[in-house]
Amino acid sequence: xxxxxAPVGSSRPLITIDSVDKHYRTRSDADLQALDGITFxxxxxxxxxxxxxxxxxxxxxxxxxDGLTSYDGGSxxxxxxxxxxxxxxxxxxxxxxxLLPWATVLDNVAFPLEARGLGGRERRDQARAALQQVGLSxxxxxxxxxxxxxxxxxxxxxxxxxxxxxxxxxDEPFGALDALTRTFLQDELLNIWSxxxxxxxxxxxxIDEAVYLSDxxxxxxxxxxxxxxxxxxxxxxxxxxxxxxxxxxxxxVGHMRRVLRDFVSDGETAA
Amino acid sequence: MTSxxxxxxxxxxxxxxPRPSAWPRRALVWTLRLALLGALLGTWEWMGRTxxxxxxxxxxTDVAASLIELLSxxxxxxxxxxxxxxxxxxxxxxxxxxxxxGMLAARFTVADRLSAVYLRILMTAPLxxxxxxxxGLFGIGLTSRVALVFLFSVAVIALNTRTGILNVxxxxxxxxxxxxxxxxxxxxxxxxxxxxxSIMAGVRLGAGRAVIGMVVAELILVQVGLGRLISIYRGxxxxxxxxxxxxxxxxxxxxILLTVKWLERRMTVWKE
Numbered sequence: 001x002x003x004x005x006a007p008v009g010s011s012r013p014l015i016t017i018d019s020v021d022k023h024y025r026t027r028s029d030a031d032l033q034a035l036d037g038i039t040f041x042x043x044x045x046x047x048x049x050x051x052x053x054x055x056x057x058x059x060x061x062x063x064x065x066d067g068l069t070s071y072d073g074g075s076x077x078x079x080x081x082x083x084x085x086x087x088x089x090x091x092x093x094x095x096x097x098x099l100l101p102w103a104t105v106l107d108n109v110a111f112p113l114e115a116r117g118l119g120g121r122e123r124r125d126q127a128r129a130a131l132q133q134v135g136l137s138x139x140x141x142x143x144x145x146x147x148x149x150x151x152x153x154x155x156x157x158x159x160x161x162x163x164x165x166x167x168x169x170x171d172e173p174f175g176a177l178d179a180l181t182r183t184f185l186q187d188e189l190l191n192i193w194s195x196x197x198x199x200x201x202x203x204x205x206x207i208d209e210a211v212y213l214s215d216x217x218x219x220x221x222x223x224x225x226x227x228x229x230x231x232x233x234x235x236x237x238x239x240x241x242x243x244x245x246x247x248x249x250x251x252x253v254g255h256m257r258r259v260l261r262d263f264v265s266d267g268e269t270a271a
Numbered sequence: 272m273t274s275x276x277x278x279x280x281x282x283x284x285x286x287x288x289p290r291p292s293a294w295p296r297r298a299l300v301w302t303l304r305l306a307l308l309g310a311l312l313g314t315w316e317w318m319g320r321t322x323x324x325x326x327x328x329x330x331x332t333d334v335a336a337s338l339i340e341l342l343s344x345x346x347x348x349x350x351x352x353x354x355x356x357x358x359x360x361x362x363x364x365x366x367x368x369x370x371x372x373g374m375l376a377a378r379f380t381v382a383d384r385l386s387a388v389y390l391r392i393l394m395t396a397p398l399x400x401x402x403x404x405x406x407g408l409f410g411i412g413l414t415s416r417v418a419l420v421f422l423f424s425v426a427v428i429a430l431n432t433r434t435g436i437l438n439v440x441x442x443x444x445x446x447x448x449x450x451x452x453x454x455x456x457x458x459x460x461x462x463x464x465x466x467x468x469s470i471m472a473g474v475r476l477g478a479g480r481a482v483i484g485m486v487v488a489e490l491i492l493v494q495v496g497l498g499r500l501i502s503i504y505r506g507x508x509x510x511x512x513x514x515x516x517x518x519x520x521x522x523x524x525x526x527i528l529l530t531v532k533w534l535e536r537r538m539t540v541w542k543e
Contacts (some may be wrong), residue, residue: 086448093443101541102539
């Protein structure tokens with residue numbers, strides 16, 4: 001058992017992303033480059049954020065890691081195995097929650113387990129355990145529509161945790177929520193994460209969120225998406241909510257804001 | 272008006288769900304409904320008394336009297352059963368074939384291309400001219416009536432099934448792929464349940480069309496059941512009795528539609 005304040009995981013790379021390119025064909029058959037030579041590693045058991053303005057391809061990159069989207073050049077491998085499609089070692093938490101509206105909370109969380117061929121009994125037990133982790137045990141019979149946005153995303157998180165993946169891929173998971181719920185879920189996520197320290201790749205456009213949650217932040221620039229900078233968040237892992245008021249925290253936020261501001265204003269001038 | 276997000280499925284009308292706060296408006300709607308019904312019946316009564324005669328255009332009260340008499344007599348019930356037989360078989364087949372064709376069209380492009388033309392013809396073309404052909408093919412019997420009910424209702428069920436399955440939220444399909452669900456599991460847990468509102472709207476519209484087919488069949492194709500009663504009473508100039516049978520048919524149609532609507536709500540509880 002690692003202490004909460006222990007140094008970040010190991011430095012062994014778990015996910016290696018090497019010179020990944022991605023092109024789209026637009027309707028008018030023009031070529032649009034979404035990603036250009038993306039290269040970085042995600043270390044085993046680290047919490048890594050991908051930060052960038054909209055249009056920088058960060059969500060595309062996450063889908064590539066999940067194996068949902070193909071790429072045109074370079075390589076993506078997990079533990080040395082090239083990614084060819086979605087696999088049981090990864091689970092995604094989606095921005096719009098992606099819950100089945102016609103299934104109860106329990107059935108939603110059990111769905112990935114069903115996809116893995118688990119029997120009904122086993123499925124429900126594991127799903128209940130995952131719901132307990134996010135504190136939604138009492139709501140297993142509810143339909144998603146009857147829950148608040150924050151609760152719906154906790155169901156989304158439980159669904160990802162239910163399969164006990166090595167890597168948790170989170171695609172702007174709190175982007176659709178209000179600021180208070182967002183802060184609350186950030187703490188809850190850190191709390192859950194600190195229990196077993198899965199490798200997390202967290203996509204966001206919120207600077208303070210990236211700094212608050214992460215061990216490292218990959219800052220991306222838009223059109224085409226490139227890695228602009230990789231920032232080590234040197235703040236002690238034992239972070240309370242008050243860490244947001246510390247000079248180190250604001251130093252890092254300020255630095256990233258300046259990096260991102262240049263892209264946005266560049267984009268504005270170009271457009 | 273902003274309090275009610277309307278849910279539209281498969282071209283069906285917006286589903287209105289009253290909420291507790293909406294009840295004064297509900298009371299108003301019901302008052303207006305009753306007033307309108309009263310006005311219509313009043314006009315009918317007045318026109319029957321002044322314009323028509325008991326042989327051509329009976330007054331509302333005459334029809335009501337006939338209706339009560341008719342319902343206490345066994346004949347109309349027997350005729351209703353005969354009429355419903357064609358509806359039940361024809362609509363049952365339409366459900367079976369419509370769902371199957373719709374699913375195949377959603378899954379296989381070839382099936383879609385093959386079926387599209389015929390489904391759209393069935394949807395839009397007037398079907399009454401087919402009647403002589405049906406008689407030529409099936410003779411004057413139950414089979415012809417079943418065929419007409421089937422032809423009236425199958426297309427809208429198939430088209431709504433196809434559309435519903437194809438229009439399922441893409442982010443849910445992506446989620447399904449991501450968790451490693453195969454095609455069959457994705458169909459059972461994502462595509463089909465997602466299509467249920469659209470399918471049920473198709474079933475509702477199809478049931479309405481099936482009722483039309485059922486009546487058309489008996490009036491111009493085979494004189495049995497309630498259609499035969501209408502012909503008999505018309506021949507004897509018993510206008511009030513004839514209208515009473517028409518009202519029985521209307522009641523059957525309304526009952527069928529209410530049943531389907533009830534079923535529709537039962538199957539989409541998760542939307543409430």
